[in-house]
Amino acid sequence: MISMQILGGFQEYGKNCFLIEHLETSTRIMLDCGVQNGQPEVYPPLTPEIAQSVDAVFLSHVHNDHVGALPLLADNGYEGEIWLSEASYAQIGPIQQRWRQKSAAPYQAAAVDTLNFTPFSPATKGQKIHITNDLSFEWGHSGHMLGSVWYIVHLGDASLFYSGDMVLDSVTFQTEAPAQSSFQLAIIDSGHGGQVTSRQKSEQALLKALENPDRCYQIPVSLSGKACDLILTVYKRFPDRQLFLEPALREHLSDCLSYAANLHTGMKEQLTNLLADGRIACITSNQASVSGIYFTNRRLEDMKIIPIDSPAHPEFFYKAHPDLKDVEKLLGGIQAEQLVFFHSRPKDFTKLIAHIPKELILNGGVYQ
Template sequence: MQNNRIAVTSLGGSGEEARNCFLLEAGNHTVLLDCGVRREALGEFDRVYPALTREIAGRLTAVFLSHAHEDHVAALPYLYELGYRGNVYGTEETIRLAGGFMKKWADFVTSAGGRLPFSVETMNRVAFSTISLGSQVVEGLSVTAGRSGHMLGSCWLRFEHGGKSLLYTGDMTLAGRLLATDLPPESDGAVVDCAYAGRTLSQTGQYGALVDLAEEVAAGGGKLLLPVPPNGRGSDILLHLCENLRGVPVYAEANVAALCGELLKERKWLRADVCGRISGAGEESNGAGLPCGRIDAVALPGRQIDAVALPGGRVGAVALLCGWIDAVALPCGQIDAMNRANTFTNAISIPDVQSRSLALSAPGPAVYLTGDGMMSGPAAAAYFEALKGDARNCILITGHTARSALGSRIFDPAFRAQAGLAARAERLTIKVHLDDQDVIALNRSVRAKKILLFHAPLESTRELTGKLRNLGVDARCGLEPRALEL
């Protein structure tokens, strides 16, 4: 390759839904963009981990992360096992979260009886270094990072070399309700998220349908379970329900509530209109479970939340400006209500197993958010067992689930019969990626002449690839040597 050229090879992710990993060669620089796994292919090594080799690991000069989700970071220990000894760069927030996602992956594999291609000691050897939003030089390479709106700390990355530029969107959305997305500058080429390829989704319409479904289930006397990833989509859904669902208590597992609270304090990542709505709320207004099960409940002016009498609990009402809260005191805790006109977090946090049991046994309709989008953990299993037998109840999946996960099996008639699942199972996509229309709109601004699509099955991208080619873009998808060269 000539010294002023840029080439990108997909080692995973292009033409499939996960194990995102791209090899970027720019002159004397050879770097990796993300290094993830594919959960639903467990047991098929070549489909779980990126197509990495010792030769590739040995010539890498750096690794850059777009965000912390497992399909972008969980193969990092494997890379080090192959001999990589350099740094892994990401935003401060991504680095803070990445270790937890790597551990979660390792725990999942071992609990499923699988074998990891690396040791726990190797996990601890991953050498993280921080990059900032904006332009900088990292390992001699010119890099610009901007907010991508997918989750806390997520960013797109733009590389410049030899008068050429390449954009890597990472996972990106143009429709986030909380997180801001910075529009990337013009680039010669781009590696672009197209997770919703073949579809065009209205985020406003999807959120409207979410509230409609919650109200429908409540009107029938049922309970709605929302398994959500606590990082990203979970916060959007929690706050939307708190703002728009009337007369139905909204419960959130502590990991969902706490991360939502953390997100609301990270002002540099939020949309400007969101910052205005929570102006003056301060660190207290986080809706998260506090030590000993204490709950902070925050009300909107003009809102009223009906009291829920829990066994062994007590109910307290706190007067606010134009409305009032009836909140639930869980065991070992109490309610703090803060009279803040611009604060909008009022979910009831569930900090422990006993609180979960009490919340599930409360009479009447309710909405529960558990921080496990695929329903693979013990909390999701507890909700499933408690709610499955009542046909008035509903389980709503809002994102991708691996085929082997409980979040997918609830749609299988044979499994439903075997498990005694009478509750409804529904799907409703809440956008945290790009659809066809988004990809085309993004490239009207970026003006890339060559695009490598990723994060969607090959068959789903055919229509989008055709649309881009009709617009004069050299668009492609799949695992090809030097799939994109500038």
């Protein structure tokens, strides 16, 4: 039997962190270890008792709401392995640098250097990776960003599915269905589960809003699958326009080329062409006078900002998590005695629960 303690990420959009125990073998794992973004950041309630009892940590991807509390976990005494994909591991250096420099952090900076990352290679996809006699796992791509994965974790005789953050229809990244369909526990991203969105409609609204070739437009994005998708879409739609990228974002696109198995077929070539194209440039200052389309979270002057994340402009909303239709599709292939929907704000969670057919849950399992 497995039990779960949710340390964050349930009925909230942030600090995703789940503690799972297989009771018969006392095997304990942690799925993600994030903070709630904001000023100040909010950490999950990690204690020395929790940190020192965990046998292994699994990271779905490197966004702050999934990894930001790792230094606090280490500061509380966790010395074990932190499993993540090679593509995620390749992005961890600058993140560790930020952790070391964080002012008012609830951990000592030295804890950052004790983190014991254990990357698994692309070649291990779909294979069972054994950690102990009672603990093994499999992984597949989850489509949310470079390196993002889902996990099937086997604990003793039980198994669970953890979707991590998931996108079923990314322009850039692969999403694979898990080979196994029946689980004791499934923890599923339902970040946009309170709505039905159309990627096509959002793209149309966005591209229409960018129509004037003489203007400066800004699309506010951070390092994410969403950013890669939007850059590729805009690049293809406007073959005469200049695109300006935050240098870290350009670097990120270039990193994607090293992990072609993470990309859709043909996407490596498209990205290679884009990066070699003279009409793609880096943003070098906050004064952007050349007309074009700017991809950055920086404050730039004289920009028309396209609000892709604003509730006031639902027409531009571009999903980076499953919406209601995606959750239903996921549940078509996954059944679990206990089903947990995470990453939804309370309002979205309530709407989602009202729509999910109860028969999708086996053995009288409960929604949490």
